[in-house]
Amino acid sequence: MADAAVEFLLENLKQLLVHHVYLIKDVKSDLEKLENDLRLFKAFLKDSLKRRRKDAVLRELGRQIQSVVNEAEDVIDSFVTHAADNRNKNFISKFWSAKIDIADQVDSVCRKIKDIYGDKSKFDIAFLPVDDVDPPERIEAPILRKHNVVGFEDEAKTLMGFLAEETDHLDVISIIGMPGLGKTTLAGKIFHDQQIKYQFPVRIWVYVSQDFTNKDIFLSILKEFTKISEEISSKSNEELAGLVANHLANVKFLLVMDDVWAPADWEKLQIALPTSKKGKVLITSRLVEVGWYTNRSRGPHMLRFLNHNESCELLQLEVFGKREFPQELHFEGTEIAKRCCGLPLAIVVIGGILVKKFSANGDMSVIRRAWEKVTESFNTYLNLDNDKRMAKIISLSYEKLPSHLRECFLYVGMFPEDFEIPVWKLIRMWIAEGLIQRRDNISLEEIAESYLDDLINRNLVRAEKLKTDGRVKTCRVHDLLRDFCRTEAGNEGDNFFQVVKISDGGFQPPVYEEYKCRRLCIHSEVSRFLVEKPKGPTVRSFVCFSKDEVPIQPEYISAIPANFKLLRVLEAKPIKFTKLPGELYQLVHLRYIVLAINSTTAVLPSAFSKLWNIQTLIVDTTSRTLDVKVDIMNMIQLRHFKTNASATFKIVKNSKGGEQIQTLGTISPESCSEDVFSKARNLKKLGVRGKLAWLLENKKGSFDSLGKLGNLEKLKLINDIILCSGAERQLRGLPPAYKFPTKLRSLTLCDTSLDWAHMSVLASLDKLEVLKLKDKAFWGETWEATDGGFRHLEVLHIGRTNLKNWIASHHHFPRLNWLEIKNCEDLIEVPIQLADIPNFKLLDLHRSKNAAKSANAILGIKRRREDEVPANPRPFKLSIFPPEAEKERCEN
Template sequence: MADAAVEFLLENLKQLLLYHAHLILDSKTQVENLENDLRLFKAFLKDSTKKRKKDETLRELVRQIRDVVYEAEDVIDAFVTQAAEIKSKSYFKKIFFTPAKLLTVAKDVETIGAKVKNIYGKNKIDFASLNIDGGVADDKIPDEKKDPSVRQENIVGLEDETDTIIKYLTEESKQLDVISIIGMPGLGKTTLAGKIFRDQRIQFEFPTRIWVYVSQEFRKRDVFLSILSNFTRITDDMYLKSDQDITKLLRMNLERGKYFIVMDDVWTAAAWEELQDAFPKANNMGKILITSRNEEVAFQANRDREPHKLRLLSSEESWLLLRLEVFGNPECPSELEALGKLIVEQCGRLPLAIVVIGGTLVKKASSGDTGARKNAWKKVSESVNTYLNDDQDKRMEKIIALSYDKLPYYLRSCFLYLGMFPEDFKIPVRKLTLMWIAEGFILQKPGISLEETAEDYLEDLIGRNLVMVEEVNPDGKIKTCRIHDMLREFCKNEAENTKENFFQEMKRSSGGNFEPSVSQVVNFRRLCIHSNVTSFISKKPFGPRVRSFLCFSKEDITLLPENISCIPAAFKLLRVLEGKSFKFTKFPSDITNLVHLRYLVLSSNFKILPDSIAKLWNIQTLIVDTTSRTLDIKADIWKMIQLRHVKVNASTTLLKTSKTKEGEKLQTLGTISHQSCTEDFFDRARGLKRLGIRGRIDALLDAKGMEKLVNLDKLKLVNDAFPLPPSEGRLPSLPQPYKFPPKLRSITLSATFLDWSHMPTLGMLDTLEVLKLKDNAFDGRYWEAAEGGFRHLEILHVERTNLVVWVAAGHHFPRLRCLVLRNCEKLEAIPVGLADSLQKLDLKRVSKSASESARRIEKVKESKQGTETSKRNQFKLYIAPGDE
């Protein structure tokens, strides 16, 4: 991790010297000298990337560099924190801070500089001859932005296994039937369950199909609420119900009717014992499919049925899987065939091992000449061969390590970071990429934003089969991703290893103590904790080196008044604080002393964000989740020069200040109140790419300046007439097309109650590709599409409307490829003419007649596409359970 640490500290020093040199006047020279030393380090690390894999001396040198960089970072940041605190204190308190303290910190920086020079001398490396801006070909970040490509999941074999389990699921039983798939990690239990879940025979048999992740650490109420969400809308009141009430409610919904539930990754028999109360045994039309590593789970769930033990792939299936992973089809160059077959046998015919190795080989498949490719495959085969005598678990672990070792240096930190999220967690891609940026893992490239580069990194990891795509947005961008349990375990082990000290997960043992102990927190650089959070915080941990604190707990956590200051006091050098899981009962004023924060998520009930938040001069991402309908930000966000993304779930009022050229980095702002949308606001917000507005949207009809948002890509307008009912805020019309931002690609309208006759206004926006109409954005029973509009619209999402008749043909939406309909129960039919361009139709809670029209569209598409259409371009129809 030395490479990322050096890059980050260099950027940190650059910003410090540029904007806050007044804080380090007494040690500015030492800091500048250290900056020069770090540039040489950067050159050495890039130049030695390949050599250090085989040279222990170089690896030891890299560890020394990393340790020195970490030490430098700690000293400088502690100094800056101390100086910032003193600067904010009153005159009378300042007199207690003597120059001796500044000199002490300056000497610490000087000592680190001496250590750097000592490493130079000991190893006698000619740093001057290194290319400071150069790099190694394999590790060089591509300059061109490539189109995102989500890898298709390749499911090979398992036809016999699939047929066997579907036979169990479709046969009659006397009571609730539970079938279990048992097998070792990486064998493909979840893949097989997914194949069964999507099988047409199952879709036909079960109108209600539900998938829920259980995992090692779970809360019964979360599992039950996840299942309940398929039967009813989960309201805030429901979250307040007791576990017993939620269990009872779920039982009522499952007592009758035909349903199929997949419970993925149940770890123990005790876990099933805890969950089974909600499933009425008397309903013999219910079927549950469990996946587990533990055979005891299967016996506990159903003593009358033997568990289905998943087999390894056959040699032929293994070889086919590798070809699909590497080449995307069953073809393989003849010169690579023998080596490929040898590799899959060395993988023990374990699907996950083959997929991971396939991710390593995919970049070698098309690079270089025939001889070079064959040599690359031979090296991989020889590497895997050394693990043949290990058992399957150890072999899998070493194969993952082999893939990890072949990652470019700039991807390693990003990959290990995934281990900080809970097991089976759906990781929001936007959150992940912004965290990577805050951590300093993303390198700035000319002409490309940090956010775009971070997305490239993720796509690279997906292409290498180290990350799985979970959900994809209608526009094709990845919404959430996951990491396989074994890969997560590898990340944790590698990160917690004493040589790396990348991050540490805090867990409480059965004895009630934390492992590792709370006293050891003093040694760690990043912490994650996903359970027993209140207990951990109440022990008042102290982590002077901790830079990141992530909490994705499923518990309901409200910090008591005496614990509100514990986190700022414990971790003064924090860069990343993911705190959505715990609620602050009042604004934690001490948090503004964390001047190194770059990413901050706060959960609260407060209505005001004080002006002191501006003291966080490094903040890049600020997310506030509040139970209040409104939030008043008292700080001038335009003067927070590093701020890139502000996201608040309440209607937010911004401070009115004089015009300034600052705030040019701000890209995301939402949701702000309509009162904040003044002409002055639009003048200074020209760099925005995403904007959300919540309030009386009709007040914006006469607003001046929205067209000045020349970089705006996404606009979300949420009409909120509170305390009046939503329909009272009905919009009489829309602004004229020339008043909209000129490059607008996506618009979301919510609760605007517009008449369908105003739809042509949106149709005249030339750049519009995505249109989302939610919560009665348009009102009326009849919509006839107008001529000549929506020339570039690709995605249309309509949710909660009283629309009955929709008249449209293909030429009204010439490029429409994705149509999403939600809660459109009155809509009689989907226009068949839209079939011309449609590639995806996604329906949930629509009428039976609308579902039938979707089936007709599917038949039209099938007749036109024929059998030679590529898998990527095939028409996809999804109708939610119960709508068919």
């Protein structure tokens, strides 16, 4: 955990010494000395990573380093805050006093570093070769569950179908899922099935685990064929692999490899397997990557969660041995089953606790009260399991994480239960927190996205919604994984984060105590919390995701900047600001801020320029417009500016910044000037909202300036009809295709009311992959597609229009993958010829009932063609909403 903290502090020192030396010039030499000491820590932490996982002394050393680094960070940031404030106020005497104070504190930190390095024996352990450490403790194979197996009938049927398929090669089937989902149980159900026993005369089960050796696995397989003598045991891995391959080549076998942890593990074991088509291998793993690596043609079989009925059934069997709750416990039982979120291991663990409460007392009223307490304090009771099964099985995945992913994983524990996490928000918070390490030629956003993909691949985070390009849009974390994160965060030496909760009428931890954690999360009773004026002098993140809007008096809102002076992240959208407190601009370390301004006329003051570290600035407002007084092009660290209003701003021609900006949205058409775009030349995403006629039809060449954005990939144009006069609500046309940005991949139009004849312009955009036509973007009863366009279009969204007749064929959209039609109630049919597009895989129909019949026809054509190619891994999907239309589809 200390690794990222050291890296981030070193980067901060570098930025201070390069860009803000005027604030620290009097202590520059002290900070340079500290920087050198920190580099020693960095080297030690890098070389001791593997050893720290197994050595308690080194783990404690890591915690000490973390503590010292946090202290150094607090000292420096407090001084910078003080220096910046005094520089603004010109308080020379106070500044000099602070200078003396930081010199003493930095010296104190350096002495602590020397003390840690004083015991060289600790560090010698870290640099020992891997082979010199004690052999890893053997992990026992899990007990194979044979009774009370619920909810796997459909999964088993699918997998047994794969096992029955004839192939011309060794076939590998993988079962992938999160910890505790029942992968081993499902594999065991199949392994002991009578049909499988008949089909495969030789069946072998080996438990791989994290710390397997090739020899152990090879000997486990060989013992099914022969007695393991000393002569066999003494053979080399290569010789044993040859023996295994020879035995398996002559029989029809099923080999189950339970708990494979990495593609490299499969690579080591694969050498012992024959290429014979007689055999089948069934793998269980937590990593999606393992499934794809072992069989790229089929890919992994993702094990689903239990549904609510299955969860109740499993809980009933665990507690009562039959498929029903006593009538007096029905409500509590179903609620407890719901809290397990479809995870079989959680149900089994909580069932073991409930059965004791049921059998210990025959009085049903007493039992019911006990079950009510379990419902109210579910997580507490789950942790009463003496064997700590949930914690152990999750910690295996956590311990396997590389250092750069550990804090990223723990971080998701800050979000509330059942919260759908926007990926855009999560990765920018990670960046602001310093959890993402720089790499050459790769943006921080791309690195962060790869980190998230890795956590999803490991089944520690679940992808919830996908973007049109297949990337993850929102994600979730299972409640039990979130609880693990919160427990582990408290165990870390730096108090990684603290969730404040209401308990027994008060806050826990109590507000009257100073919060010592690095990150503070408060998701309910926010108004009451701020009224009590909490304090956290070392808190770096104040995070609030309350579902309710929270109107609070300005003097209580001021408690945030006044009492949390070192904040880097302020996520405060639920708190409605009627006026921004002046203390806000003292938070010079802020990198990420989300504000909600509750006002008919919203203003972003020029004082925001004092927040020189801001990377992400998000403003949500009830106003349709936002007057941006601050010169955002002069905020040299700013990467992303977002608002739901039409933001109007001007820039000074000698502004120093702009090159870092990747996102601007949504800005007014009047702000789309050459001055803006010449500075924001690395802009990737742009949203424009307001009177679009001014932008698209203006003789001054505003759209010409937009077209020069050579890196722009995503453009959203919203014609705000409330701001438009009657004549401006329907656009007369679009600029020619050559005036659009050359790299444009995604275009969204909203309320533009264009005639379908102008679609030919969009069809000519050579790189366009995603086109979203929302809320009367085009208007008219007939759209006849023209030849030669949309050569790369993969996603098409059509929403709320009076379109009746859509005339098109497969050659008009040769690469179409996903078609979504929303609220097009007049549309008679979806062109049947679209079924001939090879890549067309998904059709969503929302409240477009008249077109349901043609959608069913397309489904029928696609299914018939898929039957001709049964190995197709991506079948065509049709979604019709509302359910009445779905019912009609089935009847037809």
